[in-house]
Amino acid sequence: MSPKLVRDHLLGLQDRIVAALEAEGGDAFLSDRWKKEPGSTLQGDGISRIVEGGRLLERGGCGFSHVTGPALPASATQHRAAELVNAPFEAMGVSLVLHPLNPYVPTVHMNVRMLVATPASGSPAVWFGGGMDLTPYYGFEEDAQHFHSVNRDALVPFGADKYPRFKRWCDEYFFLKHRNEPRGIGGIFFDDFAEGGFDNGFALMRAVGDAFLEAYLPIVRRRRDTPWGERERDFQTYRRGRYVEFNLVFDRGTHFGLQSGGRSESILMSMPPVATWRYDWHPEPGSAEARLYRDFLRPREWADATRP
Numbered sequence: 001m002s003p004k005l006v007r008d009h010l011l012g013l014q015d016r017i018v019a020a021l022e023a024e025g026g027d028a029f030l031s032d033r034w035k036k037e038p039g040s041t042l043q044g045d046g047i048s049r050i051v052e053g054g055r056l057l058e059r060g061g062c063g064f065s066h067v068t069g070p071a072l073p074a075s076a077t078q079h080r081a082a083e084l085v086n087a088p089f090e091a092m093g094v095s096l097v098l099h100p101l102n103p104y105v106p107t108v109h110m111n112v113r114m115l116v117a118t119p120a121s122g123s124p125a126v127w128f129g130g131g132m133d134l135t136p137y138y139g140f141e142e143d144a145q146h147f148h149s150v151n152r153d154a155l156v157p158f159g160a161d162k163y164p165r166f167k168r169w170c171d172e173y174f175f176l177k178h179r180n181e182p183r184g185i186g187g188i189f190f191d192d193f194a195e196g197g198f199d200n201g202f203a204l205m206r207a208v209g210d211a212f213l214e215a216y217l218p219i220v221r222r223r224r225d226t227p228w229g230e231r232e233r234d235f236q237t238y239r240r241g242r243y244v245e246f247n248l249v250f251d252r253g254t255h256f257g258l259q260s261g262g263r264s265e266s267i268l269m270s271m272p273p274v275a276t277w278r279y280d281w282h283p284e285p286g287s288a289e290a291r292l293y294r295d296f297l298r299p300r301e302w303a304d305a306t307r308p
Contacts, residue, residue: 003090006114006202007066010094011047013112013209014064017096018049020213024220025056034266042067048266052273056224058101061269066092072117087117093130094209097270098216103236104226106136106143106184107243108216109270112209114202128201129191130208131166132215133174135184135243137236138288139296141305143219144185148302151188154211158204163303166190171299176246182297183246187215191252235289240275247271 018029028051035045044067051060071086093113100107112130119125134147148167155162170189175182188208193201247254247270254267283289 014094027054042069059273060098062096063266087119090116099272103137103232104223106134110212112205128193128205131189133187139292144302150215152303154207237276240272241277
């Protein structure tokens with residue numbers, strides 16, 4: 001196990017993604033380097049890279065963090081072995097959320113991470129997690145098929161079971177139980193991954209992170225110049241409200257960061273700049289907005305649709 005190897009890879013991944021997004025959108029990301037103050041519950045450092053008010057991205061953040069703490073927070077111990085409760089930990093990862101300005105370009109989330117817990121007795125427990133998911137406001141089959149196919153192909157070297165398993169996990173995880181609806185069209189999600197030891201887990205995490213730009217940028221290029229107006233903007237901000245609800249109510253990563261004493265600005269940079277809520281609103285029957293609910297906000301085998 002080599003935390004430095006993982007850290008170096010994650011910093012390089014952050015650099016590659018931000019450079020590609022800057023080239024695509026034409027707007028520079030601000031870089032905010034931070035370090036936890038002595039005496040804080042957590043120790044560690046990170047780099048928050050963010051753009052706001054851009055021509056492509058109304059708000060986008062890609063953050064790296066590497067922290068250690070005296071005890072795993074409740075969000076990380078509720079489903080783990082008893083000996084890991086209150087175990088010192090080390091966590092590092094790259095997490096991004098992109099909220100485009102054009103409502104026809106979907107919001108996207110990606111995260112890859114490693115967590116190590118060291119109980120008082122026994123060997124350190126190491127696991128990897130992450131994934132990516134797509135949240136369109138206006139649905140296009142070719143976009144959904146492309147996104148899922150890239151995710152499927154990235155996981156092929158790790159076994160035929162991984163994409164179906166992680167796809168189902170994503171569908172179940174990114175689901176707003178109080179709304180009885182998914183957040184978007186899914187993708188892949190995995191956690192507690194330690195199969196095959198450190199080398200295999202690290203390789204799978206790398207494959208997922210490295211697939212992000214291939215999965216997302218072709219969709220951006222297809223949709224970024226689509227004309228839009230007040231109707232599309234209203235629907236975009238309404239659906240962003242669902243995104244906020246999920247992140248604050250259900251997201252384990254958000255809970256982990258806040259419960260462990262993480263840096264609030266870096267944790268909450270996933271929030272959209274503008275979101276709205278309406279009381280008991282429903283889309284007009286037969287509209288493009290209604291089609292999102294009917295055809296996209298339900299689990300589908302998107303990657304299989306591209307097979308011969």
